[in-house]
Amino acid sequence: MLFYGKILDLKGAPFEANPEIYNKMKEGIKSCDINYFHGEILSIIENKIHTPIDFISFSDILSYFNEEVETIYLQKIKEKLSPKALTVHRYYLHINYGLNIEGYKLITKNFQDLINKEKTQIYTIDVYQRD
Numbered sequence: 001m002l003f004y005g006k007i008l009d010l011k012g013a014p015f016e017a018n019p020e021i022y023n024k025m026k027e028g029i030k031s032c033d034i035n036y037f038h039g040e041i042l043s044i045i046e047n048k049i050h051t052p053i054d055f056i057s058f059s060d061i062l063s064y065f066n067e068e069v070e071t072i073y074l075q076k077i078k079e080k081l082s083p084k085a086l087t088v089h090r091y092y093l094h095i096n097y098g099l100n101i102e103g104y105k106l107i108t109k110n111f112q113d114l115i116n117k118e119k120t121q122i123y124t125i126d127v128y129q130r131d
Helices: 018-032 043-049 071-080 108-117
Strands: 053-057 082-089 104-106 124-130
Touching: 043 071, 053 071, 071 082, 108 124
Parallel strands: 053 082
Antiparallel strands: 082 124, 104 124
16 A cells, blocks of 8 residues: 555545545544453453444454354344444455344445445445444
């Protein structure tokens, strides 16, 4: 991304590479608490998170979950999510067709324009909202 010591073209770059977004993030970080955890994500959410989560991104996690967990992971964290919380799921080769989404609604279509702009087009992306 930085062959020339700077980003020459933002097309296909992560959104945080955009200077405007980066500066907003830099300002926003001053008014929030950041906690770092090391461990397995579901365990961390279940045992160490004590405030409701508004957003969580799962990127290619199915490669790391066993077959049982890959169908129930949303259920395992549901009580830790705030009402209307968003979860974004990005799949590469392993796509989860058996995910238990009870208590969630699929709202991917609300973000389809943004998903269509993703440059590699190799990911399947789903967005769920907690009921």
